[in-house]
Amino acid sequence: MSHAHSDQFVPAEDIVQLGHPVLRQEALAVPLEEISSPNIQGIIAHMKKILATQRDGIGLAAPQIGVPLRIFIVSGKVLLPPDERLELTTGKKKKTSAQIPDDLVFINPEITKFSKEKKWMEGEGCLSVRWLYGKVERATKVTLRAYDEHGKPIERGAGGIMAHIFQHEVDHLNGVLFIDRAKDVEELPAEEREAA
């Protein structure tokens, strides 16, 4: 895997959309000694800020803000009970950021185990592929190895929505988008489009 000095990357102000070449690049590993640098910490902070503007956003990979590095984050909303998460992502309820757990950060992630069991998950979408949704076959459980934002190695088993997000986000770091794997892709009607 190639490494890069990360100071050459300037994050985009908005989430980049399908057609931008960065979404199709193999993202570069973050040198471990750079995780604590103002540069990488700034990129992570920027990712959190952008994700927080997306009501229906539950994960974001660095290429989605124009930075081809192997970093993704998962919204703290995902750690809430499913009914509370749905109320937030569908806009039925608003919570202040103080009531939402911190976002999770994964650097140089690698899925080390996929369950044999797979399932066609409905309604997968992407903040960089507005406004398409489709069914994607995903492993129901995975194990992910990565480093957190302090550079500490972590290993995390996940099922349910977390397993689903891990697979979607690691795909992003390999230049793969859900539409490459999806079937029954549909466009959300204009009147139902509301990101923030």
Ligand code: ZN
């Ligand atoms: Zn995505």
